[in-house]
Amino acid sequence: ICTFFIPRPVRVSRVAHRLTSSSRPQIIAHRGNWSSAPENSASAIRAARAFDFVEIDVRLSADGVPVIMPDDTCIRTTGLDVRVADCTVAELTSLTFPGTDEQVPSLARALVAGGDDLLFDLDVKEASELPAVARFMSTRPENDRCYLKMDVQQSEDIQPLIELQAREGISVVAKHIVRDHDSIALAQEMKALGVIAAEVWFPDLDVLRALVDTGLALTTYTLDEVHCAGLSDAQARKTPSAVWGVLGQAGIRGIMTDEPALLSAYLQGVPQVSESTS
Numbered sequence: 001i002c003t004f005f006i007p008r009p010v011r012v013s014r015v016a017h018r019l020t021s022s023s024r025p026q027i028i029a030h031r032g033n034w035s036s037a038p039e040n041s042a043s044a045i046r047a048a049r050a051f052d053f054v055e056i057d058v059r060l061s062a063d064g065v066p067v068i069m070p071d072d073t074c075i076r077t078t079g080l081d082v083r084v085a086d087c088t089v090a091e092l093t094s095l096t097f098p099g100t101d102e103q104v105p106s107l108a109r110a111l112v113a114g115g116d117d118l119l120f121d122l123d124v125k126e127a128s129e130l131p132a133v134a135r136f137m138s139t140r141p142e143n144d145r146c147y148l149k150m151d152v153q154q155s156e157d158i159q160p161l162i163e164l165q166a167r168e169g170i171s172v173v174a175k176h177i178v179r180d181h182d183s184i185a186l187a188q189e190m191k192a193l194g195v196i197a198a199e200v201w202f203p204d205l206d207v208l209r210a211l212v213d214t215g216l217a218l219t220t221y222t223l224d225e226v227h228c229a230g231l232s233d234a235q236a237r238k239t240p241s242a243v244w245g246v247l248g249q250a251g252i253r254g255i256m257t258d259e260p261a262l263l264s265a266y267l268q269g270v271p272q273v274s275e276s277t278s
Helices: 013-021 040-048 107-113 128-137 143-145 153-169 181-192 205-212 233-239 244-250 260-267
Strands: 028-030 054-062 064-066 120-122 146-151 172-175 197-203 215-222 253-257
Touching: 013 040, 013 172, 013 197, 013 215, 028 172, 028 260, 040 054, 040 128, 040 260, 054 107, 054 128, 064 107, 107 120, 107 172, 120 128, 120 143, 128 143, 128 146, 128 153, 143 260, 146 153, 146 233, 153 172, 153 181, 172 181, 181 197, 181 215, 205 215, 205 244, 233 253, 233 260, 244 253, 253 260
Parallel strands: 028 054, 028 253, 054 120, 120 146, 146 172, 172 197, 197 215, 215 253
Antiparallel strands: 054 064
């Protein structure tokens, strides 16, 4: 049996332009700007409008609706020990963040909270749910300013990424962990086959420079919980040029951080207290 699909036009111009043409690294606010709002909340997403991208975590409810939730249970974010996959969207979006009256948002509500210009990094936590989220996004007007991420760790992973992008008309970025020369070769293969961008983990700056040389538009993260080559938010708070400056000089196109306001100030050239007084 042969299955055919008619590719949708891939409306990637806004995402692709930002990741490939900007003169500075794009600021990706991890789970929103949650300095004064719960992470992954509508308020945190609205506060992220001051930046370029917002990264949010997506899972499917029991009735197949995308909602914003980082973990497989709701206990850490809402205090209720229930599995996301066991709850309907109505049940999940009735839950509130502790100490607030703000409710867990559906993906649809999160997209609206982003306004007209904010771009979205949609981190679908379960790989098996990617096709359903992509189908949902194909019906949304925000489709051209969002991207999904798919693991690519071997050549066989590239074609499913390209097919998902073509089928649903949404940008799909490769999640690529680089450990050795073979991983660099895979990045070159991705670029040759038409993949535009990759979110990468790399062990050192020499490897990063080799990745940049492949021509892929690269994003990475400086989150304290997970970062590359010691380049963390904690270090950036002390010496931003030694983290974000180094990444920008190496050619990184997007930086995901829990300190988007500090990164924005650094990129705008505002003197940092820690550096100006050292």
